[in-house]
Amino acid sequence: MSTAASLGDMSADEFRAHGHAIVEWIARYMEHPERYPVLARVAPGDIRRALPAEAPDSPEPFDGILADFDRILMPGMTHWNHPGFMAYFATSASGPGVLAEFLSAALNQQAMLWRTSPSATELEAVALGWLRRLLGLPDSFAGVIYDTASMSSLHALAAAREAAVPHVRRLGLAGRADVPRLRVYCSDQAHSSIDKGVILAGFGHEALRRIPCDAEFRLPPDALGAAIAEDRSAGVLPVAVVATVGTTSTTSVDPVAEVAGICEAEGLWLHVDAAYAGAAAMLPEHAHILAGAERADSLVVNPHKWLFTPFDLSAFFCRRMDVLRQAFSLVPEYLRTPEAAANLMDTGVQLGRRFRALKLWMLLRYFGADGLRGRIRHHVGLGRQLARWVDAHPDFERLAPAPFSVVCFRARPRGREWSEAGLARLNEAILARVNASGEVFISHTALHGRFALRAAIGNLQTTERHVARAWELVQEALDAELA
């Protein structure tokens, strides 16, 4: 081996050989995802114990590394790209998305400044513009890509703080007699990322007022208004409201228009968390879910949830991007550039930014808007089918409406008196049995104190056969528990 080669990268020919082998590996994976149990069957520590405690001193052949990947790591994967994955929110790393990530990794673009990647910077605006129009949001919204909805919502809370607390960027929150306790509002169904956001931004967890939801798991506007009035009279400063379009447990839709009216009257920042369900607004029959969102200050939709984009890509839309820039724009001399162009580092806390727009752009074109709508409609249809099966079975009951592709239900066998604790134990046992099957992975939640099984449909390869099998496994698990 020449000195140059031994100091350089893997040779292009070696990259070719391994690259082609990996293409074949992934193609086989796409063809037969059901070869693998969807939920990993290892025990905590198994993977770690199979690996040495120290890095090797000498180079190892890539073939051997790939063989270890197959032998040691594959058994420890939970297969998010498996058609039986129905836990949390089901996702898809679609073919065009995966190929785009491959190109993005090789190009290693870093879109902190326009000049460090004009294409990544401008394609981000273009792809988000496409998505914005598909969602029916007006062009008063600008967009920026973050990694996760956690970060999108955190930036919304930071912008809300910037708008509400004078000089907060310069003076912060501590030791100020002129800044009272602050408050952020959401329903008790809002995602835990809102809690983490208020903690990190220095509001404190108690500053998040989680309003009890109504019978259909939505934020009740009257209770929101009353809470704001109560806080104001107690000297607390209301800052922001987070409305959710597609809550995590039941995919409920908060009444965004009514909440927007309250926010406008009260001068509060309205952030809409549509991380999961926002994608459904592309369909005419679901467009109403974002009614009122055009009056929000910010909104997040995650293409890595229900738009078939490999993880990670969170799309953040904001009507007041100037406030976000006011909070975070900070240009040290070494990042000053001559071009009159927006630099995306100015809209966030993260300086480094991957070329995430490429995968969104490629898959929007590959599937086309109609193709995406058809796939989402298909998933909604599968969810409704499952809901009908549950509703028709005398030993099961549905625990929430199923407006999209997520169904919450539980077993409640006839002919016996059940305590809530007894039903929780029964359904937790059913959950464990179903997930041990390797064919299906579902999750759970708590709804008004009840333990609920939760099936979420959203993978591109999921068909009616998989949903029917999930339902069959649930029934078999109940039979086994009662036997």
Added chain:
Amino acid sequence: MSTAASLGDMSADEFRAHGHAIVEWIARYMEHPERYPVLARVAPGDIRRALPAEAPDSPEPFDGILADFDRILMPGMTHWNHPGFMAYFATSASGPGVLAEFLSAALNQQAMLWRTSPSATELEAVALGWLRRLLGLPDSFAGVIYDTASMSSLHALAAAREAAVPHVRRLGLAGRADVPRLRVYCSDQAHSSIDKGVILAGFGHEALRRIPCDAEFRLPPDALGAAIAEDRSAGVLPVAVVATVGTTSTTSVDPVAEVAGICEAEGLWLHVDAAYAGAAAMLPEHAHILAGAERADSLVVNPHKWLFTPFDLSAFFCRRMDVLRQAFSLVPEYLRTPEAAANLMDTGVQLGRRFRALKLWMLLRYFGADGLRGRIRHHVGLGRQLARWVDAHPDFERLAPAPFSVVCFRARPRGREWSEAGLARLNEAILARVNASGEVFISHTALHGRFALRAAIGNLQTTERHVARAWELVQEALDAELA
């Protein structure tokens, strides 16, 4: 096309065909990176104007999308993976790293919970354990991967706040008579991410006290001690110190051991930002740069900077991970799991977590520790060579020590009186000429009020030929300016 196919993903055969074509495309890119100008030559708006304003309704063939990628997007790339990239910090998306990202995208692992990816969760601990030992850090440090150093340092500041301010998670910072103004310390050479971190965490920008550096751009411990004493006597609460190992402008190394002594005496959180230079601690001749870091509370090293890892992967090591978990652990019912295993979502604000450990593990094995050391040593040697050339030239002067692979210098032609403003104009013009060449991309900084050219060596394909050519272009640009 069958209904199933039209509702599913790209077929495996189509994935094969495009995947193999992309492998060939990337291999050619690796073979001839110098085909492309390193700094993109487009003007702001060029890329955006070349693309339609709306997504297509109908699916498009992937071939056509790839053709547009080549025709429209490639001219707008700044080539971070080009051997002439010497701006900011030079990076490398190495072959094994790119292949690992390809697999990671296809598997779409999401390591929020142990059960949602046992392999990603445990490999993260293993790969960071390997890296920790290579850096010479003791096993009192646990590790977690974030996306960027911005996020690693933000988490360090949040943990420092948690340790210093009673009940801050619950009560926050606002409206509390028991919490005084807070202070965080660093040198005036610390990275701008520290500023953004104190802003986001609610300290306020004024809470960051940037101590003027010494003649070699290091944090002076005496001045740090005096600042802390002054703040305490003024009723301000010191919270944390950020020491930098490899500052952004000059790669200077703060006296970590002395700073650690002050932090221990004062009870302050010490965070070490070794994002760039930390990798050099793997070499025996540079191991001293982390002397004292074993007494730090936290430390960040970015494998996506100088360890040949495709962007993004920031390694965060912490001696008090319990404090971070105390700040951020929050488990809603829908994320509760039966296993007795650590869930990585508990150590951060981001719930979603990509499978980043795979690329670090694969490339540590592929290159081997000795191979990585040899490459870093080679880059340091190239930097020193450039420094010698600058030092030997009567019309140039070096503006800072060059302990690693970054050289700061400027033209200062003999036989003429120069104002600082005149030198800044001259060197800015040189910078623009060099970067217009397409062969080399360097950046700049300001050092004690002087405009400095800044060449950073760190790409795997950079050889002495590229550094010599950069130096030649700088001299030619000076000649042209003086002509």
